Amino acid sequence: MEQNTVIKARNIEKKYAGNSALASFNLDVHSGQIMGLIGPNGAGKSTFLQAVLGLVDTTGELEVLGLSPNKSRHELLKRVCSITDVAIMPRWMKVGQVLKYVEGVHPRFDLSKARKILSNTNIKRNSKVRTLSRGMIVQLHLAIIMAIDAELLVLDEPTLGLDLSYRKEFYSQLIEDYFDGNKTIIISTHQVEEIEGVLSDVVFMDQGKEVMSGSIDELNQKFLELRPKAENIEKAKALNPLYIRTELGRPVYLYENVEADRLEDFGEVHPPAIADLFLAVMKKNKEGEDK
Amino acid sequence: MNALKAMIRRELQEHKWGFVYLPWIVAAFMSLVVVMVYLGLTEVNTENFKFSTDVFSDTKVVQQMNEATFDQRRAAIRAGLLVLGIPLVIALGFAVLAYSLSTFFDERKDKSIIFWRSFPISDSFTVFSKLLVALVIAPLLVIPALIFLHLVTVTAGSIYFAVSDIVPFTWVWQAYPWLDWIRIIFSLWMQGLWTLPIITWIMLAGAYSRKPVVAAILPPVVIVLVEGVSLSSSVFFDSLVERVQPWSRAGSFPKEYDSPLGVAELSDIPLLFGTTEFWAGILISFVFIYLIIYFRSKSDYATVE
Numbered sequence: 001m002e003q004n005t006v007i008k009a010r011n012i013e014k015k016y017a018g019n020s021a022l023a024s025f026n027l028d029v030h031s032g033q034i035m036g037l038i039g040p041n042g043a044g045k046s047t048f049l050q051a052v053l054g055l056v057d058t059t060g061e062l063e064v065l066g067l068s069p070n071k072s073r074h075e076l077l078k079r080v081c082s083i084t085d086v087a088i089m090p091r092w093m094k095v096g097q098v099l100k101y102v103e104g105v106h107p108r109f110d111l112s113k114a115r116k117i118l119s120n121t122n123i124k125r126n127s128k129v130r131t132l133s134r135g136m137i138v139q140l141h142l143a144i145i146m147a148i149d150a151e152l153l154v155l156d157e158p159t160l161g162l163d164l165s166y167r168k169e170f171y172s173q174l175i176e177d178y179f180d181g182n183k184t185i186i187i188s189t190h191q192v193e194e195i196e197g198v199l200s201d202v203v204f205m206d207q208g209k210e211v212m213s214g215s216i217d218e219l220n221q222k223f224l225e226l227r228p229k230a231e232n233i234e235k236a237k238a239l240n241p242l243y244i245r246t247e248l249g250r251p252v253y254l255y256e257n258v259e260a261d262r263l264e265d266f267g268e269v270h271p272p273a274i275a276d277l278f279l280a281v282m283k284k285n286k287e288g289e290d291k
Numbered sequence: 292m293n294a295l296k297a298m299i300r301r302e303l304q305e306h307k308w309g310f311v312y313l314p315w316i317v318a319a320f321m322s323l324v325v326v327m328v329y330l331g332l333t334e335v336n337t338e339n340f341k342f343s344t345d346v347f348s349d350t351k352v353v354q355q356m357n358e359a360t361f362d363q364r365r366a367a368i369r370a371g372l373l374v375l376g377i378p379l380v381i382a383l384g385f386a387v388l389a390y391s392l393s394t395f396f397d398e399r400k401d402k403s404i405i406f407w408r409s410f411p412i413s414d415s416f417t418v419f420s421k422l423l424v425a426l427v428i429a430p431l432l433v434i435p436a437l438i439f440l441h442l443v444t445v446t447a448g449s450i451y452f453a454v455s456d457i458v459p460f461t462w463v464w465q466a467y468p469w470l471d472w473i474r475i476i477f478s479l480w481m482q483g484l485w486t487l488p489i490i491t492w493i494m495l496a497g498a499y500s501r502k503p504v505v506a507a508i509l510p511p512v513v514i515v516l517v518e519g520v521s522l523s524s525s526v527f528f529d530s531l532v533e534r535v536q537p538w539s540r541a542g543s544f545p546k547e548y549d550s551p552l553g554v555a556e557l558s559d560i561p562l563l564f565g566t567t568e569f570w571a572g573i574l575i576s577f578v579f580i581y582l583i584i585y586f587r588s589k590s591d592y593a594t595v596e
Contacts, residue, residue: 055408077411090305090403097304104297105410 004031006184012060021047023208037188039205045188049156081150083158086141089129096125114147155187192275220271226253232266243280254280298420309386314436317382322443329451364466396497414588430479485538488572491579499586543568
């Protein structure tokens, strides 16, 4: 295993009642990456992250930080921090009690760091979790994450059910205050827009399989969007766009492996949003299956 | 060790009313009753038990007290303290029952299981820590309240006897069974092990069912009814009743006590270990514990809607 490989997955398979949740799924996540697993509900994102945390048995080869998640879950969780829902915490506990608990059960938790982070918020140590707003619970969860010196952070739909403002706040704080280039983050979501600016790499998933993967830089080179001028629409179409959508009544064309120089003559060119790229790739994938 | 401490602390914080406050509330109430009885403000008069200062107006009783040997005095004090301790033990029983039912259910209901399972603590260790709280820590927490109740009772009685010229102030203190606190705690721990099949069964209901009360009660009721109707016997029901009785009073226990208030000694504990019923209960409990760990490990994203 390469020294900087944090997750190595080869031919991972998982079936629930005969249906494939993961089918020959492969993935490499390296140190310092912020990897997004993007796909619709049922794509297999959560199943894969549960496998990474040793919560489900899979077949195939899976190593996380050089350990087998199923055989060494306890050891692994000392080096991995995971959150499934940032808004969930035991409501009967006081903030101070939560921090003391985490200090007791996590060998890499720095209590003084967590207290310092919380001192910059309105959260009081004597407050019960049930009295905190959802935004405050998210802040508390973040303080705990940031005070754990984990090598890998696993986020499985962490902001599901949260208001947009809390979601944005969560991710911006995560990147500004937590991510330092030495840590690795893997995030699953089907709300692509909210993590778009955060990711270094993405894997598009559907029906337990990888549909496409790559770094954001690679994708930005490979895929381009064109908003053609009215007189150039026919010429733009002739270049075989991968996907066509409309924006404010104007067509927008998405191209794969077409040089920017060729497109710039027809209109405004820019890299596609991840959400649009995802839709295009999924459509192409579906068309391929139909054929 | 830090992890175990943190987990026990968490359990006690969550269930502080049952395990921390309730023994003191009961002890404070009982102490109040005792003091009021000695002040002549009230009396306890039930079918099986009478506690009143009226009894000391009988000169025969006073004479018996004055002539009592050390062993007789100690036996009388022990019997009195045993009766006083019953409400505390019943309160402990209800606290452990409520805890067993809710401890694995509540974490699924409020989804906090997702939070707990995100830390490097195995399901087996979590189940172990919860059993430790129910079987070892909860009985330990009763002891300070029981000691308080004992001391209030003995002090109030000593003062009353001295002031009323019944027996000297030291009559009770000389015969007070100081080592009984150790006997009581070991006895309570043995009770936990004796009742373990019921405790783990109730915990199991909370670990898998959406309606744990029904899941805990219905299967035993069905078994009792089926056995009663098809075999005209009540072996299962009788064994259930045995399990909620004091371990030293169980039918399978090889020793019989002279009086209903005879206390089980520390030396009686090995006798319990010598019974097949005790080990059968432990074996059944291990099956339930295995199932609790299994269901908890599978409920990572499960919730109770």
